[in-house]
Amino acid sequence: MKIYDFKGFPSPARVRIALAEKGLTDRVEFVHVNVPAGEHKLPAFVAKNPSAAVPVLELDDGTMIAGSTDITAFVGPGFADFAKIAIPADLASLHEWRARIAARPGVKAS
Incomplete structure (x- = not known):
């Protein structure tokens, strides 16, 4: 598994902290995305995340x-091993899309 992030940004830091608390930082590959240089806007990254944001x-x-x-929800409380997923990937994706829709002007999420 890979985490695309920019070290020092608050949201990626939250993921790093959650992984560290679970002792899982050595189980993932961290891929540096140079946000100040605009790497998050390159087509290869936008294909991974249409919002062009890390993590x-x-x-x-x-x-x-x-x-x-959504990433920290996927890792989940009490989570000790990636083989025991607290929240399935499709549910984490559902949370992500619900948040995107709710962020649109004039849309109310229930």
Whole structure:
């Protein structure tokens, strides 16, 4: 699994902290995305996250989960091993899309 991030930004830091609390930082590959240089706007990264923001978790099967809230929910409380997923990837993706829709002007999320 890979985490695309920019070290020092608050949202990626939240993911790093959650992984560190679970002792899992050595189980993922951290991929530096140079946000100040605009790497997050390159087509290869936008294909991973259409919002062009970090962090993004890429699972071994190619599933992408974007946003610190959804990634930390995926890791989950009491989570000790990536083989025991607290919240399935499709549910984490659902949370991500619900948040995107709710962020649109005039849309109320229930």
